[in-house]
Amino acid sequence: MPLPSEPLLKLGFLTIGLFDAADPRRGHESTLGVIELGEQLGFDSAWVRHRHLQYGISSPVAVLAAASQRTSRIELGTAVIPLGWENPLRLAEDLATVDILSGGRLNPGVSVGPPMHYDRVKQALYPTTSEVEDFGYERVRRLLDFVRGERATGFSGVEGFEEYSDRVQPQARGLGRRMWYGGASLRSAQWAGEHGMNFLTSSVVKAEESEDFAGIQLSHVRAFRAHHPDGARARVSQGLVVIPTDTATAEQRAKYEDYVRKRTPRTATPQGPARLMFAPDLVGTSEEIAERLYAHPAFREINEVAFALPFTFEHEDYVQILTDIATRLGPALGWRPAS
Structure with missing residues (x-):
């Protein structure tokens, strides 16, 4: 196995x-249990996705509020x-x-x-403003400003018995430096760098x-850092799907391999009008996955990952996969692991 030029510093995982x-409730409790297990295994971070x-x-955000009260160390x-x-503004709060x-x-x-599916949901989401909503980068910039303590209004002070702030409250120190942009295009990578995001x-x-x-992906990483004030030190996290099978049962291995086999054809060519390219899922022993990661040009330029868990598996499968990632693939x- 090739040796890394620099050890992986932060190991995280993503669940849907x-x-x-x-x-x-059972599914939400399962997610919280997985996050608690991640902390026990020494993972640096746990991530959840919108649906x-x-x-x-x-x-x-509500789920992570609950997770924050069941954990003490792991980043969320x-x-x-x-x-x-x-x-x-409301999201910033x-x-x-x-x-x-x-x-x-x-x-x-x-x-x-x-x-x-905007055409199907716009009447429910923005019944009177659906045709004029701006869904570009300006929306991120506004959020960043509010999180970083810029004024949200020109009014502050006391009115009657109420006291008002001209900035979002509470102000969370350091949160502005922990804002991440999830990008799939070169333009997004550059924009995130220019605005000091991760x-x-x-x-x-x-x-x-x-x-x-x-x-x-390598070009995105390099473009982001080239436009970021921190340059090569700017934080990048890679989120490939990895499924280690070291301690999996024969039934689990068969299920995992079938899952990957069904998803592999979409990785051959760009998909849809947006020409999306999908990375192959990595299934096998931790040693085999590590070798494939070291051969990945973008992986060799980062020192943080948030490996994505497959979407349709059972709780016991996630326990096995996370345990193998923490005890075998990570090392x-x-x-x-964090202490």
Whole structure:
């Protein structure tokens, strides 16, 4: 196995938090249990993903508020909040509140663009402003300003018995430095760098420059850092799907391999009008996965990951996968669990 030029410093994981519509609490409790297990295993971070009008976590900030009270060390992130569904001022209040409750452990990741299936949801979401809503980077800039303590209004002071602030309250110190942008395009990578954000790059990129996933992702990492005030020190996290099988049962290995086999055809060519490229899922022993990661050009330029858990597995599968990542794959990448 090739040795890393630099050890992996931060190991995280991402879960979608699926649930049964007839018993939604069980799925949410499973997600919280997985986050608690992640802390026990020494993971540096746990991330959750938005799913609106689906059977997955629709309110990750609320879920992370609950997770903040069941954990004490692990960082808690969103990967990502699609801002097309959000009011930046209200979201800034929620993020700051949860960051305070967590003791400064929140890592909010966001993205821009119209909500998925916008034509079908716009009347429910923006019944009177659907045609004039701006879903571009300005929405992120507004959120950043509010989180970083810029004025939200020209009014402050005392009115009667009420005291008002001209800035979002509470103010969470350090939260502005822990804001992440989830980008799949070169433009997004550059914009995130220019605005001093951290950068989340996942298993999806846009085939703008070529049809080589690893090469495209590498160009995004380099463009982000080239435009960031911190340069090479700017934080980037990679989020590929990895499924180690070291301690999996024969039945689990068969299920995992079938899952990957069904998803692999989409990785061959760009998909849809946006020409999205998907990275192959990595399944096998931790040693095999580590070798494939070391061969990945973008992985060799980062020292943080948030490996994505497969979406449709059972709780016991996530326990096995997370345990193998923490006890076998992570150490094979030079990572050491947090104490």
